[in-house]
Amino acid sequence: MKIQVANRIDRLPTYILGQLKQLIYERRKAGADVIDMNMGNPSDAPPDPVVEKIREAVLDPRNSRYSASAGVYNLRRDMAIKYERRWGVELDPGTQVIATIGSKEGFSHMCLALMGPGDIAVVPDPAFQIHTTAVVLAGGSVYLVPMGNDEAFLARVEDVLTHLQPKPKLVILCYPNNPTTLTVEPGFFDQVVDLAAKHEVMILHDFAYGETCFDGYHAPSYLQARGAIDYGVEFTTLSKPYNMAGWRIGFCCGHPEMIKALATVKGYYDYGIFQAVQIAAILAMREGDPHIEAQNRKYAERRDILVSGLRKLGWQVDRPRGTMFVWARVKPEHLAPYGGSSNAFCMAMVDEAEVAMTPGAAFGSLGEGHVRMALVENEQRIRQALRQLGRVLNRPATTTV
DSSP, X not given: OOOOOXXXXXXXXXXXXXXXXXXXXXXXXXXXXXXXXXXXXXXXXXXXXXXXXXXXXXXXXXXXXXXXXXXXXXXXXXXXHHHHHHHOOOOOTTTSEEEESHHHHHHHHHHHHHOOTTOXXXXXXXXXXXXXXXXXXXXXXXXXXXXXXXXXXXXXXXXXXXXXXXXXXXXXXXXXXXXXXXXXXXXXXXXXXXXXXXXXXXEEEEOTTTTOBOTTOOOOOGGGSTTGGGTEEEEEESTTTTTOGGGOXXXXXXXXXXXXXHHHHHHHHOOOSOHHHHHXXXXXXXXXXHHHHHHHHHHXXXXXXXXXXXXXXXXXXXXXXXXSEEEEEOOHHHHGGGTTOHHHHHHHHHHHTOEEOEEGGGGOGGGTTEEEEESOSOHHHHHHHHHHHHHHXXXXXXXXX
């Protein structure tokens, strides 16, 4: 029998990242030492005390039972304490904080709670895939606006909110931005809240890289803006700052009715995060600040090596102040043999240079011509990746007689 999938599945874009991951797997299976800078998947260890705490918690059989889908109260309380300590934001852990199975799950289920057929979300282009696919999976539609971090970007968003019919329901933002690494200053979110109030639109802010910052930069929280909680929520995660990606624990904080809507959906879908993980996460938030600072120093060192090497290749790349990525425009001559396609280029580099990067086109049409490279390999491996790319990209062109 031929299976007919739901329309929402047919509406999803081709998942080039899945194809790239499969290619990396096949090349490694064949014996190739692929240097994988494709995914923001931390390779460094979580804090030792956090690992010890989960070992201890796993031995308690009470923690193997179903937990609360919203997260245990002490976990939500400690996230509220962290928000006040780091960003000066007061949150009610009972109504304004919910734990999620990583921020990606929370983001998708929030869209499911808020959107349906005919609803529109305004999303920057390029964008991290879940910012568009979560809307599609919820039955909504995406309206793309060229990405930015300034008043010109906000003017483009306002133009859409003013003239598009039906009126958009959500604006989705992400700073420090994945994939472009763009950052903002606190006043930016004051303007965002003004737009939300004027046009009665909800804000979803992905703050996954809010603590992964360098060079003295401190990323502002959307929730710091005056009145922000009245119009939106913010998603955070322990994946990046504490190297706990596989532990799958994140948070959504902000508007209590939006939090309640997410809790309703989650109540039908899951029984909560493994409680031992929640207990260890509490310790991470209480004692993990020195670990975050040390990890950020590692990322900054890797960033400097990678940015310098890519510039020597002739690529255009800014020195990011946040995220665990470098976003680079590939030299046109390097893309030309691959039809100018960043997808084809990145697939080829896995084979030819044994280096994996994410094609910019995977994040939207305006990402074409770029690649995103994750700072997950050590300094020696990054230098090796640059040498391997250089050998392939700077080899003499072949001629036929």
